[in-house]
Amino acid sequence: MKLAILTRNSKLYSTRRLVEAARAQGHTVRTLDPLRCYMHISSTGFAMRYKSRPISGYQVVIPRIGTSVTRYGTAVLRQFELMGTLSINSSDAILRARDKLRSHQMLAARGIGMPVTVFGDNPDDTVDLLEMLGPPPHVIKLNEGTQGAGVMLTEKLSASRGVIEALRGLYAQFLVQEFIPEANGADLRCFVVGNKVVAAMKRQAPIGDFRSNLHRGGSAESAKASRAEQEAAVRAARVLGLGVAGVDLVRSHRGPLVLEVNASPGLEGIESASGVDVAAEIIRYATLMHQAQKAKTRVAKPLTVK
Numbered sequence: 001m002k003l004a005i006l007t008r009n010s011k012l013y014s015t016r017r018l019v020e021a022a023r024a025q026g027h028t029v030r031t032l033d034p035l036r037c038y039m040h041i042s043s044t045g046f047a048m049r050y051k052s053r054p055i056s057g058y059q060v061v062i063p064r065i066g067t068s069v070t071r072y073g074t075a076v077l078r079q080f081e082l083m084g085t086l087s088i089n090s091s092d093a094i095l096r097a098r099d100k101l102r103s104h105q106m107l108a109a110r111g112i113g114m115p116v117t118v119f120g121d122n123p124d125d126t127v128d129l130l131e132m133l134g135p136p137p138h139v140i141k142l143n144e145g146t147q148g149a150g151v152m153l154t155e156k157l158s159a160s161r162g163v164i165e166a167l168r169g170l171y172a173q174f175l176v177q178e179f180i181p182e183a184n185g186a187d188l189r190c191f192v193v194g195n196k197v198v199a200a201m202k203r204q205a206p207i208g209d210f211r212s213n214l215h216r217g218g219s220a221e222s223a224k225a226s227r228a229e230q231e232a233a234v235r236a237a238r239v240l241g242l243g244v245a246g247v248d249l250v251r252s253h254r255g256p257l258v259l260e261v262n263a264s265p266g267l268e269g270i271e272s273a274s275g276v277d278v279a280a281e282i283i284r285y286a287t288l289m290h291q292a293q294k295a296k297t298r299v300a301k302p303l304t305v306k
């Protein structure tokens with residue numbers, strides 16, 4: 001099988017591990033910088049080139065598209081899809097997952113547990129919006145924030161109002177949530193591949209913080225996701241249409257609550273905490289996708305013969 005990894009940086013741990021795992025399983029693999037892929041779009045066909053050479057013959061693409069290049073990166077991925085290449089995560093699924101508000105609506109609509117969330121646009125509605133949510137503490141999150149950077153805890157109503165006013169002044173989009181105190185500054189990252197959680201880790205926030213992101217100084221240890229947690233994680237990935245996802249959840253008195261679903265989860269933290277060869281699992285999943293498609297075309301062919 002010929003695989004492409006779409007990534008801005010071929011030296012990153014996750015990219016290197018995927019390349020290694022693909023070669024170990026006997027595949028041909030190449031990394032492509034999405035920003036160097038350029039597209040020809042016409043009603044008679046789609047083509048793409050990379051540094052003056054045509055891109056063709058890839059059976060499966062593994063997108064590792066960072067948040068800073070979501071728009072162009074997903075356009076390149078869509079072009080691959082239109083040219084008949086399979087992707088372990090589709091361009092549409094990545095776009096759904098990148099929008100916190102949209103993914104919250106989709107997950108809640110399917111009954112997946114999550115912290116109660118409110119969202120509004122007009123400053124005149126702030127008081128009533130917070131009233132609808134309930135008393136503080138509140139967690140305020142930038143809609144497109146990542147790695148814990150846009151996540152704030154406000155303990156008083158006046159602080160919630162102040163932060164909201166400041167964010168509105170900056171034209172930032174955000175959502176406001178109930179704070180889950182019993183999470184105790186920890187969350188559970190469930191790494192979903194296909195229909196199972198292949199690895200999990202518990203992340204603990206450093207003293208004085210409630211955000212457990214490793215980029216914010218959190219620490220990670222191997223953990224076992226309960227049956228309910230595995231089910232919530234797999235369902236959350238499926239609702240958004242993701243084949244590979246990092247689902248973050250917190251343990252609450254009312255069961256697992258999904259915080260976010262990451263469409264391009266890093267491999268370093270989870271592989272070192274869990275000891276699982278997650279890269280190999282992803283490549284096996286890509287192979288299964290490819291085989292399933294081949295089987296479908298084999299079955300479909302006799303039907304088209306007159």
Ligand SMILES: Nc1ncnc2c1ncn2[C@@H]1O[C@H](COP(=O)(O)OP(=O)(O)O)[C@@H](O)[C@H]1O
Pocket residue numbers: 115139141145146147148149150151177178179180181183185186187205210211212213248250259260
């Ligand atoms: N409602 C909440 N209650 C308690 N802790 C939370 C809540 N929301 C987020 N956190 C903590 O903050 C961290 C970052 O939040 P998250 O929604 O995952 O944003 P990001 O996309 O920036 O990682 C989580 O991993 C969790 O530890």
Ligand SMILES: [Mg+2]
Pocket residue numbers: 147148213248259260
């Ligand atoms: Mg997170």
